[in-house]
Amino acid sequence: MSDDAGLPVVLVTGANRGIGRAVAVDLATDHRLLIGGRDADEVQQVCAQLSSAQPFVADLADEQATARAAGSVQRVDAVVHSAGMLGSGLAGDLSRTDWRRVLELNVIAVADLTRLLLPQLRERKGTVVLINSGSGLSSTAGGGLYAASKFALRAYADALREEERAHGVRVSSIHPGRVATDMQQELNNFEGRDYDESRYLTPESVAAAVRLAITAPRGATVEMLSVRPGPN
Template identity: 65%
Template sequence: MSSSGKRVLITGGTRGIGRAIAQTLSPTHDLLIGGRDDASVKQTCAALRSAEPFVADLADEDATRAAAESVGDLDAVVHSAGVLGHGPVTSLDRADWRHTMELNVVAVADLTRLLLPALRRAHGTVVVINSGAGLTARADTALYAASKFAVRAFADSLREQEREHGVRVTSIYPGRVDTDMQRELIESGGQHYVGSNYIRPESIAAAVRLAVEMSADASVDDLSVRPGPR
C-alpha cells in the first residue's frame, strides 16, 4: 500500500504499545518515532517503511521544545510514552509524585501545546493512550491513577477547546496489556507473569488506527478496550 502522506508522531514508539502502533500505521503513514534513546529510536525507524527519529527526554522542557520545533507538518500525535508509578500512598514521596506527573501529564500537555499550530493547520488528531486506571482507582494505584485521571481531564478539556479548530482528541483506555510495564507491575506483587493472559499491544494499535483514520465527519472521543472472552 502507498502512503497516505499523513505524518504521525508516536511518543514511546520504541517499545510496547507505542512500537505496536508504529508497526500498524507504518504501511500507510509517515511516522516520527519518539523516544529518549537515540540508538533505540534509530533501530525502530530502520525497521519501518517511512519513519524519522524524534529523540527527546519529554521530562526536559528545553529538549521537548527543540524537538517539537523540528517537526514541521503533522497530522496526528499519539501520546504513548509514560511511566508506571505504583505502591501504597505511605511508600510514595514527593519525588515519586513529581516524576510520574511530569511524564504522564505535564509532558503530554506541553508537547501537545507545542504541536497544536501544525495540528490545527491539518485539522489533525491527538490520541492519548490512557488506562483503565484513568477510569477507576484501586488500592496501591493512587499515583498512577491520579496521573491518568489528570490526563483524562486534560484530553476532555482539549477536545472541547479544539472543536472550533477542527482538531479531534481521542482518549483510549486499555485494560491490562502484555507489555514490560505490565510485567513489572505483576512481578512486583510476587505473582508469575503470563503474557497470554493480557491484551496484545496490536489490539490497542488497531484502536489507535481507527481514531487516526476516522473520516472527517466523525470523531472517536473515548474508547475503552477490555480483554475479550477466553
C-alpha cells in the first residue's frame, strides 16, 4: 500500500457483505481502506480483491475486541458504520435479550467505536457516515425493535454532528429504503413474502450516496440523505 500512502483512509464496518462491501469497492479507487468484519477469513477475502485494503477484524459487540482493533488504527479520515443486524418481531414477543442484542450492535457499538476514533477524526477533520434506514424515519408493526435502534442511531448522529462541528468533523446519516441484500431476504422471510431483488435498491446505489457524503467539499456537509428506489 505504499503507493497509496497519500490517499485518505476510510474504515468501513460490515465490509464483508452487502452495503458495506459495495461501499468498500466503490471507495477503493481513490481511498485506502480498512475492511471491518468479525470473520477474519471473509475480511481477508475482501482485502485480497482490493489492493488498497487492510483488515480490521473485531466483533463490535465485544467492548474489549473493539478497543483492541481501534487501538491498532494509526490514521483514519472517515468511518462508515455499515455493520448492523435486523431485529424483527411483535412487541409482545420480544425479550430483553432480543432488545439488548440488536441495540448493542446497531447503536452502542457504533457510539463506542466512534468515541475511540474521534481523536484521529478530529485531527484529520474527518467524516462519520452512519448507514441508517427508512426504519429510522418511521416504524411499522413487527419492526419496532429494528426501528427503535435506527431512531436511536439518528438521534446519536444529530447530537454527534452538533458536538463535533467545532472540531471540523462532519457527520452524515444515510437512510436507504429497502436494499437487495441478505438482510432483505431475512426480512422477506419474516414477512412471508417472496424475495424479488428487482424491487429494491442495489447496494451500489447506497455506496454512491456514501461517496457523496465523504467527498463533498469541505465547506459542505451531507447531514441526512434519504435514498429510495427510482424509475427503471
